[in-house]
Amino acid sequence: MKATILGAGESDRTPQPGRTAISMAVESSLAAISDAGIEIGEIDGVVTGYSLAERHLDFSADLAEALGVRPLWSQTISRSGATGSSVVVDAVLAVMGGACTTALAVWADNRVSGNPEDMTGALSASLNAFEVASGPLITTQYALIAHSYMSRTGATSEDLASVAVQFRKHASLNEAAKYRKLITIDDVLSSPMASSPLHRLECALVTDYGGAVVVTRADRGRQGAIDVLGFGEALSHSSILRNPDLFSTGKTAAGQSSRSAFEMAGVGPADLDMAQIYDCFTITVLMLMEDFGLCARGEAGAAVRDGMLDREGALPSNTNGGLLSCGSGGILHVTEAVRQMRGVAGSHQLASRPELALVHGNGGILGAQTTLILGRR
């Protein structure tokens, strides 16, 4: 038995004084429940991500209580950036395993409104102590991997920048994206260097966010529901120093997670007609594309420059503008996929509603990987 997604919702992401993570979790949950066409009382499972800005003993308990439900199954998970895709995996497992029938999978955080401190610095301090000691940013860890990728494959800074340019083009059509002004490769390369070779415009935004989907048993789905045809997770490391592959082949555990998901769904990369790929940095997208088998090793940059990921291209990807131009939170990759497949993406709806999509979350420094394969019924 498989599981199906009945609806998706997002909160407003405009920062406001006093805006809480729970309020955005509630707003996105109510939107997802409404989109699903069910009653709040039908929710008997709740899984949420964690908040960096707001302290909760158990985020899922506080959300369930705010929604006035007493679920049969609930949990709060932390899988770093992969959390947005992994809350869906966990909801699917709970539904398939019989722990509950209809689960909310939610991730929200008030990373701007709730956190006047230096989030970038605070996150960097959570790396391994033997990494923190020399003073890297999270960005530096990705930059080291990017440097290795570029020296090994001959990929250029222009190749990496093309990812940011592509997703900004998509954001320009999305009324809810934070940055909508078109940019060029030169704009990316002339933005301040964050940690070489990565420039500021190659780094994910930090915004408030909330996103939710309603997951239920496939037999309760209906025409237009989005089936979770496959899923896979894999974890290779916490510290990049413990995974030599990052600096030799450039392979990540996304190869394993996507293989698991494709096999379960009985499809391959060539069958996809949309992808939502975790884009915390430009390099992340190129390496993940190669792990998924969308192109050969070292050729992702050329593929992006040739328009593969464009909304008019072979595999429209990050159609909302992604983490690079739309907003924070890997849950938005999930909600965007569902909205495009349901044909309710509004101003940036693809001309042809996708039928088979890949959604991918990446956590830590390319360590935790989660792949979903979604199909429109």
Added chain:
Amino acid sequence: MNDPAEDLWKAWADGRLCIQNCTNCGALQHPPGPVCASCHATTLDLTDIAPTGKLVAWSTVHRAPSPTFADEVPYTIAVIALDPTTFIESRISPAVVESDLRVDMSVRLELGEIGGRAMPVVAGLV
């Protein structure tokens, strides 16, 4: 059980250029941990290492992650291979000219002080 991280920090502070090793399978391991990731033995110790490594990748940081390093930007951080599967992350001495750096080149390690802590740094090229 001793904290393997504290053991290594202390050895470095005492002036010993060393890294964690597994006395069962011989693998080096960094960052140190309570279990050998190669053979899963818990028989871990510290072993002296040659003061050289191979440069794997580097990045110059332009914005400090914390006040500790604010006065030092920009600085260059590198991944250095002690053997094909054992990597450390550290600073490249400002005395080394970045345009001289090449991937896979041999570098000279010595114990230096970064942010008030003793650790191996890239002191020069070999």
